[in-house]
Amino acid sequence: MRTPSYNGPFLFCDYWASVLGLRSLINPRLLEREALSLGLFKNGLDRPQARLPKLRYYLITFIAGPLFLTYHLAAQLGFVLRSRTKVDTSFRDAMAKFQLLLTEDQEDRRYVRVTDARGGLGHRVLNPHRMSVISSLFYPTYKVFIASLITVLITVIFIPLLHDVNFLSAVMPFFEALAYPLLFAILYLIFRDVLTALLAPMPLFAVRFLLRYSGTMPPENWAPFVLGMGGCALVFYLAEWFFIPRPLPPALYFYVNDPQDPSFPYRPEHAPYWLKGRFYWVWRFVTLFPAELNKPWEPDWERLEVWVRADAGEQIGMIEWLVTDLHYRELWINYRRLVPEKERKAHREWLSRHWRAESREGTWLIEADAHLVYHAQFVRGIFPMHLGAGWVRERLWELVKSAKMYRARDRRQDFSQVLRNLDVAGEVILGEISEHLRKFSLRDLLSIPWDYWRFPEGVTSAKIAYLYDSDSSQGQRRARASEPGLQIKEIARKSQSGGSQI
Structure with a gap:
């Protein structure tokens, strides 16, 4: 490789x-x-x-x-x-x-x-x-397909097999009613993505529901089932057409x-x-x-x-x-x-060994994922590796480890005072977003573990022509791409450590 x-x-x-x-x-x-x-x-x-x-x-x-x-x-x-x-x-x-x-x-x-x-x-x-x-x-490309495959295995194979177990026959109707919530929990634990866990099984469950209540479930009648699965396949191919990253x-x-x-x-x-x-x-x-x-x-x-x-x-x-x-x-x-401290230590040790092995080329593998709707990317794992013999085994193990995604999360309430101070000063964060949606967008934005941000005013092209223009005429406020006064998380850290909030 x-x-x-x-x-x-x-x-x-x-x-x-x-x-x-x-x-x-x-x-x-x-x-x-x-x-x-x-x-x-x-x-x-x-x-x-x-x-x-x-x-x-x-x-x-x-x-x-x-x-x-x-x-x-x-x-x-x-x-x-x-x-x-x-x-x-x-x-x-x-x-x-x-x-x-x-x-x-x-x-x-x-x-x-x-x-x-x-x-x-x-x-x-x-x-x-x-x-x-x-x-x-790998994840944004195949997670919907893998989630759908898991759904098929559970709903088409696993649940029908449970019907044949005598002592479970009495509770199966209740189990089937809980199948979707249980599947949602399983998929969320694997992918840590609410939308993938919620939406990926939906077409298959819809087909199964329609077939079941129309009395055309296999093995009595395979044709509607095959057509239904073909319809689901078409849905996934259309998803691939429009939404799979290139x-x-x-x-x-x-x-x-x-x-x-x-x-x-x-x-x-x-x-x-x-x-x-x-x-x-x-x-x-x-x-x-x-x-x-x-x-x-x-x-x-x-x-x-x-x-x-x-x-x-x-x-x-x-x-x-x-x-x-x-x-x-x-x-x-x-x-x-x-990256947690234990893995950071392992990375430093790996890098030390790597520099001693002068003949080998190394790489950092960034296991990236993307939001299902607006495609903002986030990191599932960071792994150092050599692109030589044994990479397949190492790569498969990395995929398994990346399912248990580590990411420090921040809370909006930790920055409430800073946001209030900015609001009093006339600075509206995410001001271009509707007021009804701004609270939710701000919560999602602040939960990401970033330490600094640039272009805090946004880079929507309508106002960029003058907002970041250092040669603009007098009377227009000039924004700095790395404005210290709008570094919400840095200000909060200084405040917590007893520093100034200015």
Whole structure:
């Protein structure tokens, strides 16, 4: 097995600055010397022109899909991140001038020298090939199918078998009435996703209910049952058509966290000020969902970024931050909030052994999942591994462990005082959301274990033109992408430790 190919490396380019063309966020020196291009990075990496497969793909999938299922599962297990989405690749030649060159350090293979096409930079940092990152989309791709398969096994095979047990015949009607709640509990324990547990069994239960009360259940009459199952299969294929994620090749970026360095990517007021390291490799995974359940008329793009320490020291090769989006806000989640202490210790020990084995390439596997409706991504597990012999056994064990998802959760009431203070100051969090829904959206947002967020005002394009524009005329309030005064969780932490709430 090999690591999937990626685009880059490039100097870091802010995702939302690229997508919305927010030039005022970017270090003007980079734009002046054409070290990056927002438009090209958007069209080539962050929002490439993509289209769904043609009709013949779906016809073939519907007819022969079951034959290919085993292959698809194996491909996901092996991290073959292939996309059935047709992506315009004409940008690659134009992007070549932005690509960084990596020269391996002959004395220590952990390091490379990073230079640009003009011979600039020259920083000695972690070799990204010695500790790469892979994002697996096994769960959002197959969890509905697996949940439906479990439903079939329980309702079509297990429950009928119980009918044949004499001493259970009297209680079976009560058991069948509880089958859906019990199945919901089982699926929730496996996937930790309320919507998947609730919706995945629904078509099968509906078919079974109709057949049962029409008196056409097998073995008396198999034809309606087969047709009903065929209808369910059609429903799942339609779900695959619209809602299954289609990942694009990841992009690798080099981030220099030094405002005095000419490669620093931001104007200082917009940079993430909480970064501690000097150099980072940033792996950006962009995924296309052809539609959302609540907005089936438009595609949905989601991204996940993994920030890996690239400067020399004890933290070299360690993941520090994972970045995702919710409600057009950029959420920064610390690695420590996603991995318990025991596993963090095991990761450090694994990495220490990995650096001693100079000939091996390692990777961080990010087991990602996505919300069933609005596709916001979250992390089920983080695992270091070698892409060599024995990877199949290791991968299967990781899938089992990721079912028991660890994630520190925050509570809205822990931030009530901060929210009240902001409200008094005239700052309405999630102000673009209807007041009736804002409370629920805010609860979901704050329950995610992020420590910092960027674009707390939101990045809906209608107000971005002036809100983050540092060159706007006087009289317009200028927002900072990393505004300290709106860092709800940082303010709450300082308040709890006796610091200022300002």
